[in-house]
Amino acid sequence: MISTHLTRLLDIRVPIVQGGMQWVGLPPLAAAVSNAGGLGILTALSQPSPEALRTAIRETRKLTSNNFGVNLTLLPTLVPPDYEGYARVAVEEGVRVFETAGNNPGPLIRFFKSKGCIVIHKCTTIRHAKSAAKMGVDVLSIDGFECAGHPGEEDIGALILLARAAQELKIPYIASGGIADARGLVAALALGACGVNMGTRFMCTVESPIHQNIKDKIIASSEQDTTHIFRTFHNTARVFKNKVAQEVVAIERRPGGAKFEDVRHLVAGARGRLVYDNGDPEYGIWSASGVIGLITDSPTCEVLLRRIEREAEEVIGGLATLRSDATPVKAKL
Ligand code: NAD
Structure with a gap:
């Protein structure tokens, strides 16, 4: 002990x-x-x-x-x-x-x-x-x-x-x-x-x-499968690198930048929650650290x-x- x-x-x-x-x-x-x-x-x-x-x-x-x-x-x-x-x-x-x-x-x-x-x-x-x-x-x-x-x-x-x-x-x-x-x-x-x-x-x-599919996704993922969103809003968050997260990053990188309102529909916590309920890892934003590569x-x-x-x-x-x-x-x- x-x-x-x-x-x-x-x-x-x-x-x-x-x-x-x-x-x-x-x-x-x-x-x-x-x-x-x-x-x-x-x-x-x-x-x-x-x-x-x-x-x-x-x-x-x-x-x-x-x-x-x-x-x-x-x-x-x-x-x-x-x-x-x-x-x-x-x-x-x-x-x-x-x-x-x-x-x-x-x-x-x-x-x-x-x-x-x-x-x-x-x-x-x-x-x-x-x-x-x-x-x-x-x-x-x-x-x-x-x-x-x-x-x-x-x-x-x-x-x-x-x-x-x-x-x-x-x-x-x-x-x-x-x-x-x-x-x-x-x-x-x-x-x-x-x-x-x-x-x-x-x-x-x-x-x-959370849904078994998400646990299986974590097991199948590597330490390269997370990304940062919200960098330009000074509220950086490390999340699983799915299509939604990549879309948020792309919007933030647009010439002239982005406002939070531009990504709000993609990032709402209520939407991310459905990932855990319906088991679709691509449905919304969900938090994950690089340790998914260790699990x-x-x-x-x-x-x-x-x-x-x-x-x-x-x-x-x-x-x-x-x-x-x-x-x-x-x-x-
Ligand atoms: P939410 O639906 O209110 O917001 C979704 C995401 O957008 C959150 O990350 C939030 O911080 C961010 N956000 C909201 N308004 C913003 C603004 N004006 N500018 C920049 N970013 C903005 O959040 P939720 O999913 O219901 O979560 C509730 C709280 O718990 C939030 O504060 C969230 O950041 C926090 N949270 C923390 C962690 C963590 O640190 N591990 C993980 C998930 C959620």
Whole structure:
């Protein structure tokens, strides 16, 4: 067992957090991750209203007696969500761990901290990480350019960002973006993280509430099958490279540029959601990180986390044999 600040803080067995994922972070997945020894997370905005989130929290609680969290992401949306309402309901329902992400999280972070909650804040630059630390977050989730969804506008890969975090941050952090297996976890620990956040990897599990065709598509895809949309709107998002995504990029590259209104019909989240319902990977925009190139199966969350735990121990053992005074053994490395 790998014991870190994160496992002790959240009372979990494996230092793995399931990141917030729009339309994917629903009760069955969050509960399965928590039951498997990680921290499952419900994505608040996947619910149509704060009251629907209340129902989802109660549903999750019926499925697991372990700790789980709620994600609230503050990024541009077509319809402004009632962020405060979602936050209030989650706290009322006894949720004690929150993952926040996006712009101007100060008021939300202060609210959660005033209620004694644990806040994991996701950020894509050291500057934002330091500012969130000052606001009192408990753990930073350092999100590299490899991530699915919104990597920010600075394009800093996880290897550098995490090494910078080790140099600069005074509070614990986990690694996010590009992690799907034991090697990723151990690399993150080597870079000073006390755990990892995984999103796309959990999309391809038995309990993930998306159509089997999409899971099969993830398994069949390579690390070259994602692209960035919204670069010109300063709201960059890494998504699966399908025809719709390529059309959005082409519109953004038109001479004279594009306005968000020019792509709105292609990118609406409600349309992307149908991809997960109808199983057509070409139907709309869906988030995916380059780890789709690493994913070769769709196990239960229990099998996945047990495997990562076991293989992480093996990788750490293999690294130990690199020491010059180590007893020579047949290392895999
Ligand atoms: P939505 O239907 O409101 O919008 C669809 C996409 O367009 C989202 O990526 C959104 O950020 C973007 N968008 C909306 N208005 C915009 C504008 N004026 N300028 C530039 N971009 C704009 O979103 P949804 O699918 O219902 O998702 C709800 C929220 O969750 C959004 O803020 C979305 O960004 C966020 N989200 C985050 C991730 C991630 O980071 N992994 C993944 C999916 C969605």
